[in-house]
Amino acid sequence: MNKNETPTILDGTALAAELRQRVQERAEALASTGTVPTLATILVGDDPASATYVRMKANACRKAAMASRIVRLDAQTTTEELLACIAQLNRDPQVHGILLQHPVPPQIDERRAFDAIAPLKDVDGVTTLGFGQTAFGFARYPSCTPAAIMALLEHYRIDLRGRHAVVIGRSPILGKPAAMLLLERNATVTVCHSHTSELERHVGMADIVVAAVGRPRFVQGSWIKPGAAVLDAGYNPGNVGDVDYAACAARAGAITPVPGGVGPVTIAKLLEHTVAAAEAQVAET
């Protein structure tokens, strides 16, 4: 990648529209055989941002000829109660995908809850098994945000083979699976995190930077190698990403805006996984 005057804008809104179009066609084909692909979203507690995300996902389902069901559980829900809810959705033949909105209240064992989701309905790739499958290159449904990052890189034909990718963040549903997907595509991958010393030096070597920190405008323009691709998976209050956009855009060869970058593609991937799950479940019966 060479540095041009203006970077390529990795337009997630446009890519998401394309992906959603294909999803809608598949959803309509399924609906014509009597199955409406359905996503169940579980929202525990009343975090306003989470409520907004859940609503956005439900709206996106509706627009793509799919159905959604929102299960609201109060903030005092126990792990056992949540597990019972997940078990019921696992058994429900009219639910094809299950998404547990993250984060859950602190009294809940989130890992146990994630791992209770049936693998065939784990459309956000949150189970431990699903992560292993992602790492080994054969996941049905990798986590949606890492999948969105890969879709953007592929759509804009950003070369990964042998290139150096630096992922900032190591969460089980974002940093780690993103690293594994980049590695499967033959990038050399470095995972940085809160304990990393010399973060700037690592980022400064990267051909591809994935910011998954959850801290507003954390990645500074001065860190970016001229011409690098910068993918911002952050979404902080006030529509602000994890990347200082203006400063990074001045050096990057390609960059995702926030909003309109990784976010809309993530939702499109969720729909795509849900339709695929519905197709697979129909084929099985």
Added chain:
Amino acid sequence: MNKNETPTILDGTALAAELRQRVQERAEALASTGTVPTLATILVGDDPASATYVRMKANACRKAAMASRIVRLDAQTTTEELLACIAQLNRDPQVHGILLQHPVPPQIDERRAFDAIAPLKDVDGVTTLGFGQTAFGFARYPSCTPAAIMALLEHYRIDLRGRHAVVIGRSPILGKPAAMLLLERNATVTVCHSHTSELERHVGMADIVVAAVGRPRFVQGSWIKPGAAVLDAGYNPGNVGDVDYAACAARAGAITPVPGGVGPVTIAKLLEHTVAAAEAQVAET
């Protein structure tokens, strides 16, 4: 780490002896209650190196008051036949750990075979689920070679937090789990492989180098940052590691010899996992 005149030799023979002593005590305690911890090793085909490894593991079991059973299958074995063999060992209450000797002949679907091993008996951490658990920091039994690398680093009190570790290799039972274990211990981790460009530059930045390439004397002394810890997980014909030992030792702050480094600790970890599996299976009944 500062460069001294001579590096610390990370003595795997000594550490393995210590670990085996504790394993033997646990095995004897179990035996006194009527359960002899038993490892079943499956050897498919007649690769002489594999046959040697399997024999070494069986001998190590015997010396630690454990039992071993070697299942030999001929080189024409099909995946289905191997799966049937694994299923039988899964059901056998007198078998506590199952190890499928790697590599298997090309007609076998190795991933399917690995994933057929019951999680409670997967003492070499080869299942996809086991890898996910390793990556998330709660594996019962991570792969033995990465576990051995971590045991050596811990035993010799080599600081990992915030340090830069470079893993060369990305196999499902060595490079990838080693990377994940280092990440769990708060190292910044880079995974390099056959497509990596500028390998020397990456290795030259590392405080900790893990060589898991499977190519004799691949890692050159000139690549090593003075004072770095070098862990050689390779074991090539003629007792040669993946590291050019003499040249790397001249720069490293700490280094594993081959033989006598990672190898013996790997076998000790296998025994430790098998005893732990036996304890867990006894507790369950």
